[in-house]
Amino acid sequence: xxxxxxxxxxxxxxxxxxxxxxxxxxxxxxxxxxxxxxxxxxxxxxxxxxxxxxxxxxxxxxxxxxxxxxxxxxxxxxxxxxxxxxxxxxxxx
Amino acid sequence: xxxxxxxxxxxxxxxxxxxxxxxxxxxxxxxxxxxxxxxxxxxxxxxxxxxxxxxxxxxxxxxxxxxxxxxxxxxxxxxxxxxxxxxxxxxxxxxxxxxxxxxxxxxxxxxxxxxxxxxxxxxxxxxxxxxxxxxxxxxxxxxxxxxxxxxxxxxxxxxxxxxxxxxxxxxxxxxxxxxxxxxxxxxxxxxxxxxxxxxxxxxxxxxxxxxxxxxxxxxxxxxxxxxxxxxxxxxxxxxxxxxxxxxxxxxxxxxxxxxxxxxxxxxxxxxxxxxxxxxxxxxxxxxxxxxxxxxxxxxxxxxxxxxxxxxxxxxxxxxxxxxxxxxxxxxxxxxxxxxxxxxxxxxxxxxxxxxxxxxxxxxxxxxxxxxxxxxxxxxxxxxxxxxxxxxxxxxxxxxxxxxxxxxxxxxxxxxxxxxxxxxxxxxxxxxxxxxxxxxxxxxxxxxxxxxxxxxxxxxxxxxxxxxxxxxxxxxxxxxxxxxxxxxxxxxxxxxxxxxxxxxxxxxxxxxxxxxxxxxxx
Numbered sequence: 001x002x003x004x005x006x007x008x009x010x011x012x013x014x015x016x017x018x019x020x021x022x023x024x025x026x027x028x029x030x031x032x033x034x035x036x037x038x039x040x041x042x043x044x045x046x047x048x049x050x051x052x053x054x055x056x057x058x059x060x061x062x063x064x065x066x067x068x069x070x071x072x073x074x075x076x077x078x079x080x081x082x083x084x085x086x087x088x089x090x091x092x093x
Numbered sequence: 094x095x096x097x098x099x100x101x102x103x104x105x106x107x108x109x110x111x112x113x114x115x116x117x118x119x120x121x122x123x124x125x126x127x128x129x130x131x132x133x134x135x136x137x138x139x140x141x142x143x144x145x146x147x148x149x150x151x152x153x154x155x156x157x158x159x160x161x162x163x164x165x166x167x168x169x170x171x172x173x174x175x176x177x178x179x180x181x182x183x184x185x186x187x188x189x190x191x192x193x194x195x196x197x198x199x200x201x202x203x204x205x206x207x208x209x210x211x212x213x214x215x216x217x218x219x220x221x222x223x224x225x226x227x228x229x230x231x232x233x234x235x236x237x238x239x240x241x242x243x244x245x246x247x248x249x250x251x252x253x254x255x256x257x258x259x260x261x262x263x264x265x266x267x268x269x270x271x272x273x274x275x276x277x278x279x280x281x282x283x284x285x286x287x288x289x290x291x292x293x294x295x296x297x298x299x300x301x302x303x304x305x306x307x308x309x310x311x312x313x314x315x316x317x318x319x320x321x322x323x324x325x326x327x328x329x330x331x332x333x334x335x336x337x338x339x340x341x342x343x344x345x346x347x348x349x350x351x352x353x354x355x356x357x358x359x360x361x362x363x364x365x366x367x368x369x370x371x372x373x374x375x376x377x378x379x380x381x382x383x384x385x386x387x388x389x390x391x392x393x394x395x396x397x398x399x400x401x402x403x404x405x406x407x408x409x410x411x412x413x414x415x416x417x418x419x420x421x422x423x424x425x426x427x428x429x430x431x432x433x434x435x436x437x438x439x440x441x442x443x444x445x446x447x448x449x450x451x452x453x454x455x456x457x458x459x460x461x462x463x464x465x466x467x468x469x470x471x472x473x474x475x476x477x478x479x480x481x482x483x484x485x486x487x488x489x490x491x492x493x494x495x496x497x498x499x500x501x502x503x504x505x506x507x508x509x510x511x512x513x514x515x516x517x518x519x520x521x522x523x524x525x526x527x528x529x530x531x532x533x534x535x536x537x538x539x540x541x542x543x544x545x546x547x548x549x550x551x552x553x554x555x556x557x558x559x560x561x562x563x564x565x566x567x568x569x570x571x572x573x574x575x576x577x578x579x580x581x582x583x584x585x586x587x588x589x590x591x592x593x594x595x596x597x598x599x600x601x602x603x604x605x606x607x608x609x610x611x612x613x614x
Contacts, residue, residue: 025576025602032340033189035595062147067569070155070562074339076227081336090603 022091024071036075036082043068105234106246108302109227112182112295113247115288117254118261119189120216122284125262129274129281133197134206141196144207153217158561161221163322166550169226170321173312174233175304178226185219186292188212193285197277208279221561224555232540233305237610238395244536245391249384252528254259255354259373261287267370272436307613308544321550325543334542335555340539341604343559345407346531346598348589351564352414353524354380356589359568360418361517364582365425366476368506371514378518383525390533398606399534399541406530407593407600413527414586417520419538422582424513427476427504431468442469460484475508480537540611548612563592 014022047064057063086091123130127150135146161181169177192212198205215224227247235243265280305308308483311317326332358376361367367375394402410581430436444467451460466478480502509517543551571585578584 021602028598028602029295032599050573050576054576056572057147057150057569058576060147062144063569064152066151066155067566070159074558074562075444078335078340081340082335084329084333084336085603090337 008031022088025090026086026088028085029082032082032085033079034082036078040068040072040075044073102234102243106231106243108295108298109178109231110246110250112178112292113223113227114216114250114254114257115295116185116290117251118258118291119288120256120600121255122189122262122288123213123216125258126284127384130209131276132275134195134209136198136461139198139203142206145210149206149213151212153213155562155565157214157217158221161218162225162553162557163550164218165222166225166325166553167321169222169229169549170261170318170547173304173308174226174230175299178223178230179299181219181222182292182296182299183228185223186347187217187294188215189285189288190292190391192287192340197571199277212259216254221553221557224556225549227305228536228565229540229549229552230305232537232612233307234582235547237608239392240608240612241399241537241542242388242392242393245388245533247536247554248391248532249387251350251532252380252384252387254352254401255514256377256384259377263370263373263377273544275331275551282462308424309614313543316546318319318546321547324545325551325554331543331547331551335551337541337603338552338598339541339555341602342403342535343555343598344563345559345593345600346403346535346568347559347562347564348592349410349531350528350560351567352586353521353528354560354590356523356567356585357418357521361421361521364426364505366505366507367419367425367451368475368508369516371508375514375517375521379521379525381517381527383522383596385525386529387432388532390530391537394534395608396535398608399538400604400606401599402534403531403538404597404604405601406527407597408532408533409591410524410527411455411597414590415583417524418583418586421517421520421564424510424516425507427478430470430474430476431502431504436474439471440468442564445609470510472507472512473510474513474604475506476504478505479503479505518555527543537608540612544614545612 043064045059046058047068050058051061051064053059112466131146135142135149137143143354165177165181189212195205195208195212224247227250228244231247232240232244256414261284265283266274269280272279304312308317313487324331336506354376358372361372361375362369390402390406446465448463448465449460450463462482462484467475467479468478469475539552539556540548561610567585568588570588574584574587575582584602587604
């Protein structure tokens with residue numbers, strides 16, 4: 001894997017601004033974890049409300065099946081990203 | 094770090110960029126000729142053909158491109174960049190040429206849409222494999238202090254491919270009648286057939302190139318990956334970087350790219366109602382004038398880092414999309430022109446035609462009167478107004494005295510005055526400048542994130558999810574938002590703005606502006 005660019009400074013020795021930055025990154029991890037299921041919920045409710053209600057692409061089932069199929073692992077990826085952020089995986093640049 | 098010479102870098106860039114440009118050209122002409130292709134292969138009223146048409150549009154962009162990134166990325170990390178992106182070029186060129194040869198639905202029935210769908214899926218697969226190979230190949234030839242500038246040449250290809258596709262289609266269309274162009278074996282096939290020549294030249298040039306020196310060294314030392322997919326996505330240390338690349342950079346880049354180049358064009362055509370040829374002219378000028386900025390921002394990223402250039406492009410999109418699209422809509426408002434007494438005093442020509450349709454409604458005769466007015470003004474503005482009125486007949490067949498104005502006038506085929514056209518070119522140009530900011534440095538940025546032995550795989554997947562899925566969804570989500578919130582004609586922009594904003598926050602928080610100089614590890 002790529003080597004880290006910055007020096008690995010233990011948390012106790014890091015500057016206050018760096019400690020604050022790390023705390024923000026970790027806290028925001030919860031936001032990324034919450035956003036992922038919200039996206040999937042909106043996609044599924046969008047599909048339910050629009051399929052069969054007209055003749056546009058948004059009213060056909062196939063696009064929704066494809067989009068929800070491809071977006072589910074992407075949303076899961078966003079949750080994993082959030083989890084990594086909480087665990088401090090991105091604390092160092 | 095391995096010493097990299099810039100000797101022959103021009104040939105490397107030319108051979109890689111030309112092939113990638115042709116792949117984009119091949120991919121775009123299908124989308125641009127979608128109406129004609131649809132009429133030839135996916136006729137209305139046939140449910141199977143309609144299903145295949147939807148699959149051709151959605152599956153090729155969303156499902157197959159990321160799959161192509163995985164398939165060819167793995168291949169490129171195992172056997173090498175040169176042969177892999179040569180293969181993608183052959184697949185793309187071959188399938189484009191064959192689309193030009195498939196007989197229409199009238200001749201061979203359901204086999205026609207099936208063949209076209211299959212070829213379109215191969216196109217999507219090939220596109221998924223091409224970019225990562227070309228970007229990696231150039232980056233692995235480039236010296237660290239000029240990597241952004243050299244890979245920016247690859248970044249121009251997606252835009253120049255659009256430029257060439259637009260130019261070729263306009264050239265063919267302008268040299269024949271609409272009937273000749275749209276016939277079963279008509280002019281629409283020429284851009285597809287022409288692809289074989291372009292691809293032939295590009296294959297010849299690419300065959301004469303050597304393997305990337307960085308990868309060749311790795312191969313000679315027997316250090317290539319035996320399972321790039323597992324190493325890329327199965328190991329936390331690399332997977333977390335893949336996720337960061339996707340959510341902190343490429344996702345936002347994808348929506349900015351799509352909105353500036355494609356959504357703008359369809360907005361001008363379908364919402365502002367600019368006439369077909371003038372719409373393409375505006376886009377061609379804007380693209381032509383903005384393209385050098387890909388190189389500029391690639392160069393600048395070598396000096397000041399990649400992160401903030403890309404994020405600034407996103408931020409500008411977030412701030413200015415609604416004002417710019419709003420200005421486009423307001424500046425060409427035929428409804429307001431129609432009310433403007435000063436403008437109406439300058440009418441050069443007003444030509445009206447009336448068509449009457451008679452029908453029965455609940456047993457009573459009814460007439461629908463379609464009035465089509467063509468306005469042309471001294472300053473060059475032109476537009477068409479269509480009004481449909483209904484008049485009822487009484488039982489004894491004498492026309493009722495009242496005529497109902499039951500539809501609002503519909504305006505279309507707007508031709509702008511030269512001054513307005515320049516304003517539109519400028520506004521589209523600004524949006525493509527945002528594209529150049531996010532897109533110019535991104536190849537170097539992605540290449541520097543991953544180690545050589547899994548670089549092709551690791552960078553291809555986030556790139557194609559960002560561009561193909563997040564970017565490609567712009568028109569679909571825009572239609573969805575417009576159908577849900579009918580009062581705001583710009584409501585569709587909240588999708589790219591929202592995605593770009595999310596990406597901006599993630600990128601600003603988690604990305605580093607430091608460049609990784611050594612890509613030979």
